[in-house]
Amino acid sequence: MEIRADSTVDMGVDLTGLALANPVMTASGTFGYGVESKDLVDLAELGAVVTKGLSPVPKEGNRAPRIWEAQAGVINSIGLENPGVDYFCEEYLPVLRSYDTRVVVNFFGQTEQDYVVCAATLDAADGVDALEMNLSCPNVQAGGLQFGQDPSMAGRLVAACRRATSKPLWAKLSLVGPVVEVARACVDAGADVLCLGNTIPAMAIDPRTRRPRLGALTGGLSGPAIHPVAVRAVFVVHRAELGVPLVGIGGIRTGLDAAEFLLAGASAVQVGTQTLVEPNACIRIRDELRAYCIEQKVTSVGQLRGACRLDGDA
């Protein structure tokens, strides 16, 4: 698609008080802490940098191998390895702050207290525009059940973080489980934005050696294979009319892939796996999305939100 120089499309989006210049962000875990890519990617062109997930203290990763390529997808079991939220605030954030880009910081924990510590630290940190909480982590105090698999547990966790920060609080949900119920619980507890979603639990086995492909045995599937699953999740949560913006995540490779999420009801998107193989994927996808808007004769990308045509629509 050619972009006509004389065409103007308003690519800006508003996510409950946080204005983005365009709706295409990096997905957590696929762009590090942003600063690693400053020489390869113009950070100011991104809708936002969404950082790799942070925990209250540094966390080691899983045993190797940590990555396996599935069909049209990637299974990873990195293990949320990270240097800890304090290290991020001291070492990476000051550098990131010097670039004209929005900064969304992803965080997680093993207990409610872990999450609250992260939220409070990031609330106090200058240069953090929004907090994205990863709900797809096992709660060690609830027998390892993921916070995001149980609506009441998810709601309690979001409420606790809500009390710890006045900044925009985004809840990143799992694509499996009772997604609408969990989404509703998060919004009732004060989440400003819902992100749908995370990788999908997955496994691969080498049939010849009969051994699992990953050191951690199982991992999370990302990439084009999960795109329709995530589009459906956005669609059903959008239909529940919870009153907060949605961010679509999963297998976006082109502007049209991103457009599907917007039509399903998302206000913005994140690009993960494609960012790993193409560092500036977000910028290309933004340009393709703008070209799609021109083709569709919409003057603002926001007009695409939830504009999927259903029975009875013109």
Added chain:
Amino acid sequence: MVEFFDATVETVEHVTGDLYLLRLRDCEALASSQPGQFAMLRPRSWQVDPVLARPFSIFRTSGDRVDFLIRTVGRGTDSLVRCNAGERIDVLGPVGTAFPSPSHGPTVLVAGGVGLAPIGLWIDRADDGMRADATLIYGARTADDLVFLDELSQRVAVVVTTEDGSFGRKGLVTDEMVSLLDGCAEVLTCGPTRMMAHVARLAGEARVSCHVSLEARMACGRGICLGCAVPGVAGPLLVCRDGPVLPAGHVDWEQVLV
């Protein structure tokens, strides 16, 4: 400096067995690659599958041309060597660490199979003095798997081993190593992990410095995804950023071989 750019397939040549030579043009960014560094390659035609770029050591450079020695081991490499001339390839590189350039004393180069690739660039980039001081031990399963022997022999002393004895000495590269370690300043090696572990042990026993070039599955090639971690003695090492070339003593060989 690492760059992300698109290159063009000039030729794909079947060398022997499962080995191919892929030549790309429009690769000015790789011209100054150091021996041991690699590039991530992904044909545009892959679209949704295969998803990930594949890492390959830089084998030779000439102007904006770069050669990669590729062994087909799965659907990514199978597809890559079927690329047609003129196809566009996304390239990230040069990335990773390089072999050291020893300033004095004999160097023993140990290459197993397609592990010849980074060793080949070391030989290309070495000066006459370094080459005169270098011996390459090059091992393969069988004579048919040996490549570029004539060119190599013109530049450095070469000892060939094959597992089936069909060419050179019958046996493993490590059988030929010990006698060369006396007075040796540096061992540089690339090949199967088990081979490199053995090479590293022999070099260690002879108190000779040894650098190895590791391999791992990876997604990004630049320290972002943390997918290529291998066990090191002081914690995990990222093959893409801490390596691929590492001092042998930094690798936890016992864990790597599990």
